[in-house]
Amino acid sequence: MTEQEIRTNMDASQTIWPLALALVFFAGWIDWRTRRLPNWLTVPSLLLGVVVHTWSAGWHGAVTALEGAGLGLLILLPLVLMRALGAGDWKLMGALGALLGPHMFLSVLLASIGVSGLMALFLMVHAKRVKVTLRNLFSLVQGLLTFGLRVHPEISLDNTELLKLPFGVAAAGGTLICFLAARWGSL
Secondary structure, eight states: OOHHHHHHHHHHHHHHHHHHHHHHHHHHHHHHHHSOOOHHHHHHHHHHHHHHHHHHHHHHHHHHHHHHHHHHHHHHHHHHHTTSSOHHHHHHHHHHHHHHHHHHHHHHHHHHHHHHHHHHHHHHHHTTOHHHHHHHHHHHHHHHHHHOSOOOSSSSTTOTTSOOOOHHHHHHHHHHHHHHHHHHHTO
16 A cells, blocks of 8 residues: 555545544434434435545545445345334444445444443333343244244334334444544554
């Protein structure tokens, strides 16, 4: 890699992380308050990721952004089809994939899932619904193994009686964890 390419990659990284953090913190705040993530935030953010990568690395950057967005959308599509993840959360992760590219996105996705799991544990215990939630989880997995990717008639985002998490908040936590890990790793 030439010195110019290294400098361009470092400039892009200094632009991408602040954009990604701004996106997920704003999305997390909106999701916390409304339990919805609007298209006016997620769709332009995906396009912004493509533009920033294209600007910093040309067509190779555009491909990187599209791979990141595609990976995020593809991995999470089954959860959206099963109504276990909202479409706004799905589009947010696609936008995050476009900003971060496929490699860093996978780390952020795993960290976000971990944060989401911790949030779920806290919420289950706090609401005193551990047994019911574990029973529902077992039923959901059993239905997935038996019937495939179908919406469960009782266990979905459409059931207002079930506990729900603002995944945008988990994405903000996961992104922050990965950003700090990247910063500490580069010292």
